[in-house]
Amino acid sequence: MALDRKDLAILAELTTNARASHTELANKVGLSSTALARRQKALEDDGYIQAYQAALDLAQFGLTTTVLVRIALESQSDEALKAFEAEVVKCPSVVRCFLMSGTDDYILIVLARDIQDFERIHRTELSRLPRVARVQSSFALREIVNRAVPTVVFGEKR
Amino acid sequence: MALDRKDLAILAELTTNARASHTELANKVGLSSTALARRQKALEDDGYIQAYQAALDLAQFGLTTTVLVRIALESQSDEALKAFEAEVVKCPSVVRCFLMSGTDDYILIVLARDIQDFERIHRTELSRLPRVARVQSSFALREIVNRAVPTVVFGEKR
DNA sequence: TCAAGATGCGCGTCGGTGTGCCCAAGGAGA
DNA sequence: TCTCCTTGGGCACACCGACGCGCATCTTGA
CATH class of the missing domain: 1.10.10.10 (Winged helix-like DNA-binding domain superfamily/Winged helix DNA-binding domain)
Incomplete structure (x- = not known):
């Protein structure tokens, strides 16, 4: 169609x-x-x-801090991936999780109230994930673009 | 309240x-x-x-490929940031863009039809962004979590 | 005990929604 | 060229349900 x-x-x-x-x-x-x-x-x-x-205004809930977390597993075996993924879906602060190509690790997007809150999330959610070899976090200082749908979708002719 | x-x-x-x-x-x-x-x-x-x-089903539009793009600028001057950000909001395939801490660069989330389409986007949208020193792309092989709202929001008591 | 805020019920009005029918445009085939 | 058929659009109507209001009741906190 x-x-x-x-x-x-x-x-x-x-x-x-x-x-x-x-x-x-x-x-x-x-x-x-x-x-x-x-x-x-x-x-x-x-x-x-x-x-x-x-669409909720997450800032209204105090969730003003976005963190990108890069996670490498100890092993890339199917069993390790399955175990990790089964647990990461349970993390309440994780909004996105991608399995990435290249270095074969995961990238998560985590929402926190502030940096202290992220420390708590790191301790209670992320550090409990199985088969994790390395966790590397980067904080988003500012959000320049946030679209649900790329504008390219609406731009087609006909 | x-x-x-x-x-x-x-x-x-x-x-x-x-x-x-x-x-x-x-x-x-x-x-x-x-x-x-x-x-x-x-x-x-x-x-x-x-x-x-x-909420649109982007797969229905053929947008099945998610790419994380990491971009470093030549300079972190205020003028360079402003110039870059003014252009990146115009890129029709970019759905998210964060200014990141640490290495002082940007992370974009780009939606493409496939890898060939991303090559086109890279050529027509990303490579035209000003003040860019380095572009590094990683493809998402699979999406494990995709939530608009972290479940932690709904979990509070009272 | 009193007051203020929140809840529930009932009602009337308004608007949305869905259906049936007809019309216009375009394409296919004779 | 004419006709048939299909596809999509518009109009009118009727029904059903949502919405908002007023008022009585209940709860909470001072």
Whole structure:
């Protein structure tokens, strides 16, 4: 299924106002509410829209510190990877975890209240992860870009 | 303002179903729709909820490759940082960009269709960034954790 | 004990949503 | 060239549900 410019406009608008009504969206996109409803349902059914979710202001919860953690395992055996991954999903402060190519290690993104809080997280969450050989942390001083969707998605023609 | 357990339950639910109605939410949380509506509005007014947004399935758009790019500048002068940051926000394939401590460089998260597509992005977007001394890319082989909100937010008592 | 904040119930209004039907445009085939 | 068929759009309508309000009740804390 191919998306035209109006589909992309609908998606772009929904990534901002997920609760917009059919009429509201129809006006912005330039369609009738009927046509819009059909297209929106098709986008949901075809899996382009995964979910509608509320975006929380994490700073409001005191989570102002982002830390990138690079982790190397003692062994790259399948069993070691499985053991590590089974535990890392349980860490409540970890929001992202990638298995990386190259040096064959993991990169985590951790959210903390401050540096002291990260020390606690390091002690109670990260240091308990199995098969870890080395942990290296870098603090994010500032966030320049934070997009859920790359703008390239909305830029296609048709 | 302090959040109690029911507020957290509301937030947890809304991060999953942003379009849930008051009645629907009220049943899940254990409140009347009136009380729930009041609390939800308070959460919005107090800034805990930033927005309601549709989550797109980026794989459906062919964006299956995540790349972590580490960039070092020629100079850490304020002017060099400003120049770099002004350009990096324009890169359509960049979804995250952090200014990092330590080696004083940037880390970007880039989404691409595949490795060939990343080569194009590297050529047309990244290599045109100003004041760059070194670019180092690592490919994510797999994503183990991907959460918008750390589970620690919802775990507090009260 | 009193007051203030929060809850629950009931109600009425408003708006969204979904359906059926018709129309316009474009493509295929005779 | 004409016609049929398909695809997508718009209009109108009706139903159902959400939403917000007022008021009584309950709880919490001073």
